[in-house]
Amino acid sequence: MDQKLEGTPKATLQISGRKVTSGEITNHWGTRLQWKVSRDGKEIATVGAGIELTFEHPETVPGKYEVVLQQFHYLNYKKDKDGKFTESKYVNISEPVSYTI
């Protein structure tokens, strides 16, 4: 049987300066977590989240930064010719937080 992930993971982020911290994740799927960073509306980085769930993006280029926590949503194993998932993908599990430099 292929696994179907039940429920919807959810986390609440807090920000202090540039440091982002996530509260506990409810309905944690167990799949990989990552931080997605955008600047002025354009994605500039995705970084794997550690166990502690705190993150500070090192870039200091001026602009409005937005950070959101994402989790991998496994739907099926389908992949492209390079071995990358085509239907399973990362989805936001928090509201974004933002700061301006």
Place this chain on the structure above:
Amino acid sequence: MLHIGNVNLPLCSGVNRRSFLQAGAAAMAGLTLPNLLKLEAAGAVNEKKAKIRNCITLFLVGSPGHLDTWDMKPDAPDDIRGKFRPISTNVPGIHICEHFPRMAKMMDKVALIRSLSYNSGASHENGQRWMMTGHDFSAANKQPHMGSVISRVFGPKGDLPASIVLPAGIGNTGTSTPHGQESAYLGSAHQPFFLGSDPSRADFKVADLESPVGQSELRVEARRKLLHEIDELQRHVETSSTVERDTAYARAFNLLTNPTTKKAFDLNDEPAKLRDRYGRNSFGQSCLMARRLIERGSRFVTVNQFDTVFGISCWDMHADGGSLNNTYADYEHVLCPQFDMAFTALLEDLQQRGMLEDTVISVISEFGRTPKINPKGGRDHYPSAWTNFFAGGPIHGGRVIGSTDKIGAAPHDRPVSPPQVVASIYQAMGIDLETTMLPGPGGRPVRFIEAEPIRELFS
């Protein structure tokens, strides 16, 4: 003293099981299988004389590549070392894959065996038979699953089956040969109970615990009474088969009608936070259920991470572009994180409940994967070297037993065979392999396993 199943037999001082066997099993006069079965049915396990432990076995169907997980070779060439990096653990000198950060913090509880190998074929079923029974065999000569052996030797404790397989038995993994998850000659009374349902699903129900459609519980109870009366009549003309069937029927009815038993399978009783800690996926919730079932009396719970290797995300990373198209992406985004969460949650949970000392955890798989990455970016079956591990019970954690050569192609020192792993599980559970025999086919006493336990796990 020599034991067969639960029965103690006098044995001359200095005679070990090997010389006993050489003297001939026929000397076992007066001890018949029906007697053994009756003793077991009466719950004749003497837990006061031996430290009996339980076991949760996590079977990683498909088999993780050892070079990508627990036996990394960062100094090997690119096409061997793979794309992941090793990280330090809380035990100096032991490194594991970066995608197991929680496990890295608990390595002091884990004993890695890095020098496993066998040479009798590289099919999944071969590996399943070896690792779940300690034997290789054909369909005509089936050997019992470890859980069935434990059921036979320890007997049930309470109303739950002694051996349970979650969430389902292994199905199609390539060939039609046995998987090693049956009771074989030990009979139906010791067949593992297969859950057959995914405990992570919101609509989860144990199919076998639901009354058949159209039958009220009153009707089920009436049938049980009728069956009991028929069995009483049969008991006058039959012996062993009646006793064995009695046991199997009694367990089936207990499971079907006992609210406490049904409740054992209800994960809604667990705090949401704990369910989150295990991971809301099939494997994580099965690990949580394993703890719950052990807590309520099961002796041996097997969690099959998958029931097939085809068309799903699993460890079998051939990257073939077809139905076996698992790649590093599966390991990184799904498999390693899910294992890391569930395995460490299980360790923590057992420890917090004071159960870790009495519960052996074995994490086993069919084989390793080829040292050289194949042209499509995957790794293929490789039984010549791999890593499995233990925790809990009497296992001494924070150690590595054996090693492989520079490219993980073969054991470099302390080679370990699958029967030694199975022997170690039996010993860790409290079976004295020197003085205990298993009632084999036809009641003939047989050795549990033709191997010695891995002594370094215990000292």
